[in-house]
Amino acid sequence: MADKAVSEEASMDGQAPKPTSIPVTDNTVWADASPLLDAACIGLRYGELIHGDNFNLFAAMSALEIMDPKMDSGIVCRYYSIDEAIENGAAPVPISLDSTIDVQCTIDIMDHLLACEAAWHKGHSLAQTVFSCIYLLRLDRTASHALLHSYGRVIRATCKAVLSVVSDARTHEEEDLFTMTYGLPLNGDGDEKCLSMLNAVEETISRQLRACKATSSKRRVSEDLEPLQYNPNLEEGFCKALLCRLRFRKHFFHVLTCMKRPQGRGLELARKHIASCISELEFILKSAEFLQSCSGESCEDDIDDKTTASGREPIGFDASLNSRLSAPTPPRAIKILSWKKAVEYFVKLLHDLDVICSYSLDPHLENLLRFVVQFQKSQPDLVARSHLQLLLVQDGKLYGRDPIFAVITKAAALPEATKNHDIQKNESILQLGQCYYILQLVMNLLKILCTNAAWQRRKLGKILQDWRVIYLQLELALRNEFGEVSSSSNDENICMKIFQHILIWVEEQTYWIACRFLMLGFELELYSASEYCMVYWYSYAVLIKLAEKTHLKMAVSYDTAKRKGKKKRDSPKDLVRESRIPPAVLFLQCYICLAEGLTMMLAALRNEFMILQSPSPFNTEQEKFVQHFELLQRACIPDHASYLSFKESTTHARFSTLVMYNYFKDAQRIAKEVKSSFSNDPDRLAELRKLEQVAEHNSVALNLICRLGALDPSLKVSFEFSHHPFFATAVVRRS
């Protein structure tokens, strides 16, 4: 028996039994199961799974761990531990006894680390990217190599800083590989001083650069400076190549530190460091030529795919080492970005961060929402988006500075005088729970708007119900508290006003979210051309409500200001202002005209020419309608927007009538009219120009189809987003 053999062996040898972490008790004894397992292995054939009374097929399938080196013996690694790799010379310190090669290899390591860092930012795990560097896994070993050591420390500190930003933002659901750090040595003692170490090295190399320049001009040189490497012809090139890399790291770390300062206090300084980073990246790119020329290797065609400027493979990297140490892999083969692409990535990241740092921290919610939507158009990556989110919502305040409730009252267009005094006095009207809930909704909305478009759309759809619920609760409370409108005490009147304002604002905000939800569908390419008609129809219905609520909010605000005694009597100017539609509403009306125009044009195309239909054997247009607008319908946004009403609105669309009442012409007119009101807003001006183009092209197409469509069967109509990401332009071609 196996166990007997073991105990006998132990006593015969006179040696202590093998050390175990689980002590042997009276009822247990260690037994060697190896022979049993060997026999089982021989008995099992390929494709067979163990099957027992308490171990069925499901259990057996669940037990399989493919590609995890700890569980899958089929996975073969070169080294089975970091120590083994080091013992076999995978990460020598110094890298080479030849100082020139040592410097070259150090630069290669720096470049490859940059590429790894970019790959990590793009969505892979730290273990397979930055921490595939053996030097980083045992950084203490590099203490004698100042360059490598200081660079490693800064990388480690940088990764830690970036990681904490993304973790704090906590909206990286689909990008969850980013924050995995199991078993990785991210915390280094003294890493806070990494910059001073880096500065010291930078200083040394700067002096060396000055010295070798002085030498070349035959001036006297200091005796105590040791050259970087032994070839004096290459000294200047190497010094420059190293300096820009060190400086980039220094400035990048400063960017992160500055942006982390509360209430956006460090943003201006961050911009300076961002500018320095970008200029150092340019120097880094320029250094490639020199590094390639002295690498001694022939110029290869696929230099663009390499992860280093020199084109050489870096020493000291092995991604498979971590697969044994970190959960919850199995690791998939990933591709590290090329060095060129990595630099491009960082340039983009820095530009995105710069946009954030230039933001004026506008206390007006509607301006903030517009800024975030605009920012997202450049498709910023996770790191940039996380920074934005942390800037916007800190300590339950906007920018860590403005209480959210103050932001809401401003957004609800409550007159200045109403705010602090009355609300504090009448805190009870908005029952504490509802108050708190609204704050949470707003903070949640801001966070959601900073996430990637795909995730964002799903979340926006889900919160529609929450916003609707709070609206209904407030409406009920308003009715219960105030019943009919009476001219009772001034205080009660003010309460009611506050209530009204907030109610209107909540509704406006809800429709804004619904609008964003629908528009994101175009950005994400969720709609097929045969579905555009219903989407534009639904958007039209939502936009009408949004415009209505926005207008109402402004009208009520003006009215409230009047009642507070700000306006003694209605001057002619006041009457004109009252009847004039605010520019923000006109902007929405432009949207409405385009949406209606597109709905009808698409409907007419279907009705008259039978195109853009998609008959399916398994379901009808109704099911598609229900699916696309399910979340909106559930929240009754808007009321009475059903498939039936969609059909009713569009069944009779004909080109002959559309040409007579041309919605696109209306859109053009409004866009022209409202431009002057936005002369200080370059983003909106730019969009108005695009809207004009959409209106113009569609109007022309409409007329063309009306005149020629029935006569010329070779005409093909397609819809492209060539001018505006949401409003399509009809393109008429001859096939």
Added chain:
Amino acid sequence: MEASSEEKAEFEEAEIKYVSYEGEHHLPLIMSLVDQELKQAFHKGKCVGTVVCKMGEHRNTFRGYIAMLVVIKPYRGRGIATELVTRSIRMMMESDYEEVTLEAEVTNKGALALYGHLGFIRAKRLFHYYLNGVDVFRLKLLFPRQELHYSVPVMTNRDEVMNMLIWIALEECSGLPYSEERMSC
């Protein structure tokens, strides 16, 4: 008979037979397809395509899921994939399932067109779903709502794991008829 992967195979519609998965003896056919090996499987017929589906309950909805669809290269573009998927969906519909779903890469124009024509919409986009950084669409087909009746979906072989549905497209070899057993679904 092996077809070179470069040539398009010549065949007539009637030469493709569709059979439902019958048991483990079909597994090697499916595995060989996935391995992209053109081994002649069994005595009659060459497996040229397969679809693997799952049917079950998900959050109170009876939902079908299309896990895998493959047709070997020389036989593509002839509607075999459409037929495989159509048969599966029809079976789900007849079993009173409410919807069918699957994921498809955003770059897979062929799959998106195929499912689009069958009535699927792109319900969601999932960011970087696959580790190569590609997004996917979650495609969903909603069946028209039937009159409310309290029938239970018909399930065959209720397995503790899931209800699998597999269709295989077999190409007839010339001159060899199919047995009745083979053709039954």
